[in-house]
Amino acid sequence: MKNLRPVGKGAFDAEVEGSANLPYTVHVDTAHVRQSYCDCPHAAGTRRICKHMVATVFAAYPQQIDAFKWEIEQAELEYKREEEAHRAELVRYVNSLKKDELRKALLDALIELEERHDHWR
Numbered sequence: 471m472k473n474l475r476p477v478g479k480g481a482f483d484a485e486v487e488g489s490a491n492l493p494y495t496v497h498v499d500t501a502h503v504r505q506s507y508c509d510c511p512h513a514a515g516t517r518r519i520c521k522h523m524v525a526t527v528f529a530a531y532p533q534q535i536d537a538f539k540w541e542i543e544q545a546e547l548e549y550k551r552e553e554e555a556h557r558a559e560l561v562r563y564v565n566s567l568k569k570d571e572l573r574k575a576l577l578d579a580l581i582e583l584e585e586r587h588d589h590w591r
Contacts, residue, residue, distance in 0.1 A: 471529045482530045486522040498526045 472485040472493055480500035485493035488510055499505045506523055507513065513520040528535050567575060 471525060474526065474529050482526055484526045484529065486525055488522060494522050496522050496526045498523050498530070500527065
């Protein structure tokens with residue numbers, strides 16, 4: 471990050487190192503997000519938010535990094551809890567099936583997998 475400078479309330483300009491030889495020019499306006507831009511290949515000429523814009527915001531508001539990390543960690547924990555609950559439900563379902571029902575469900579699943587695989591060739 472080079473030359474981070476405020477250019478208005480909640481607006482910042484910066485030069486951010488990237489994969490190009492020259493740094494990318496970034497403008498972030500937290501009050502008017504659609505006025506933000508970066509000249510990197512991902513965001514140039516679009517209204518996309520790129521990693522260079524995010525880096526600029528974190529450089530401008532370093533106290534937000536811990537809050538962001540905490541939110542990400544909480545989301546990951548919730549995802550794990552949901553995944554564990556889903557898998558437990560699958561185990562309960564499979565254990566509830568009779569032998570013939572289990573065979574039919576397995577065959578249906580295998581056929582569906584083959585159809586999906588063939589679909590993407």
